[in-house]
Amino acid sequence: MDVRDKVVIVAGGFGSLGTVVTSSLLERGAKIAVIDAQAAPPDAPPDVVAIHAELADEQAVSVALDRVVSKFGKISVLVNCAGLIHSEPLVNLTNPEQRRHAFHAWESVIRSNLTAAFVISAHVAERMAASRTKGAIINFSSIAANGNPGQTAYAAAKAGVEAMTKVWARELGPLGIRTVAIAPGFVATASTQAAMPEAALSDLKRRTPLLRLAKPAEIASAVIFAIENDFITGTTLAVDGGLVL
Amino acid sequence: MTQSAADQLTSIIVDVLRVPRSEVADALDMEETGTWDSLSHMQLIAALEEEFSMELTADEIVSMRSVGQIKNVLRAKSIEI
Numbered sequence: 223m224d225v226r227d228k229v230v231i232v233a234g235g236f237g238s239l240g241t242v243v244t245s246s247l248l249e250r251g252a253k254i255a256v257i258d259a260q261a262a263p264p265d266a267p268p269d270v271v272a273i274h275a276e277l278a279d280e281q282a283v284s285v286a287l288d289r290v291v292s293k294f295g296k297i298s299v300l301v302n303c304a305g306l307i308h309s310e311p312l313v314n315l316t317n318p319e320q321r322r323h324a325f326h327a328w329e330s331v332i333r334s335n336l337t338a339a340f341v342i343s344a345h346v347a348e349r350m351a352a353s354r355t356k357g358a359i360i361n362f363s364s365i366a367a368n369g370n371p372g373q374t375a376y377a378a379a380k381a382g383v384e385a386m387t388k389v390w391a392r393e394l395g396p397l398g399i400r401t402v403a404i405a406p407g408f409v410a411t412a413s414t415q416a417a418m419p420e421a422a423l424s425d426l427k428r429r430t431p432l433l434r435l436a437k438p439a440e441i442a443s444a445v446i447f448a449i450e451n452d453f454i455t456g457t458t459l460a461v462d463g464g465l466v467l
Numbered sequence: 468m469t470q471s472a473a474d475q476l477t478s479i480i481v482d483v484l485r486v487p488r489s490e491v492a493d494a495l496d497m498e499e500t501g502t503w504d505s506l507s508h509m510q511l512i513a514a515l516e517e518e519f520s521m522e523l524t525a526d527e528i529v530s531m532r533s534v535g536q537i538k539n540v541l542r543a544k545s546i547e548i
Contacts, residue, residue: 354516396510396513
């Protein structure tokens with residue numbers, strides 16, 4: 223599918239990766255609506271329709287999609303970039319205040335990474351099916367789906383995203399709707415730099431066959447590929463420099 | 468020789484619902500056909516729309532619960548079947 227003049231929703235498009243994905247799609251002539259729980263930054267591209275909404279809230283998502291359709295018409299692509307990284311061990315006996323993974327953290331991570339993708343994808347797929355629009359839903363997984371220690375909730379959510387991607391490929395494929403997951407490794411973003419000590423980053427680079435972190439544009443490039451290739455569906459594209467081998 | 472609309476419909480039902488051609492009759496319906504569920508129904512709709520170059524409304528999609536009812540909808544769209 224050529225994205226030029228296609229209506230693309232980037233859920234979580236104001237996050238660190240979402241911003242790069244949005245820019246890449248704009249460069250290719252897509253009509254972009256960003257639906258995000260965070261407000262549009264002052265430097266958000268003026269061509270983007272920014273809609274503030276909680277992505278796991280069915281009512282809010284429905285209203286947001288009504289706005290997109292009334293502005294642009296049929297939705298052809300959804301990119302689910304929204305997410306929340308959280309690291310916490312299942313058991314931590316050294317912390318008498320919180321010896322187990324906090325339940326509220328589990329719920330929050332599942333809601334942000336899994337429930338949000340489910341809710342908006344279901345609404346978009348319904349509209350695509352009802353309007354007979356062939357299109358694509360691109361989800362964001364992570365190498366964490368393979369079982370990163372210290373990331374029970376995040377890993378479970380991302381494994382769930384990969385499972386949904388496969389299910390939807392089977393359910394929606396006959397209607398011409400493809401679903402693909404992108405699984406980035408560690409990406410050179412400000413949030414990665416802030417979240418990880420320099421020594422840990424150096425170790426990661428050493429363990430990555432390509433000996434570096436991903437550039438954000440390389441992740442966006444995978445999203446574009448997944449949208450444009452009309453015979454790819456139900457799979458997860460690892461963009462991790464070979465870290466998971 | 469071009470296929471009749473009835474043959475085209477039968478072929479779609481055989482392909483999508485994986486039922487023997489000999490079992491395709493007006494009485495074949497969703498209730499009694501194990502492979503005819505909500506998912507295969509949408510596949511059926513997509514195939515019918517493509518084959519007969521038309522678009523079905525939401526009400527028509529809901530009403531098409533048997534081969535006979537599918538034919539009624541197609542006839543209402545001036546397809547001779």
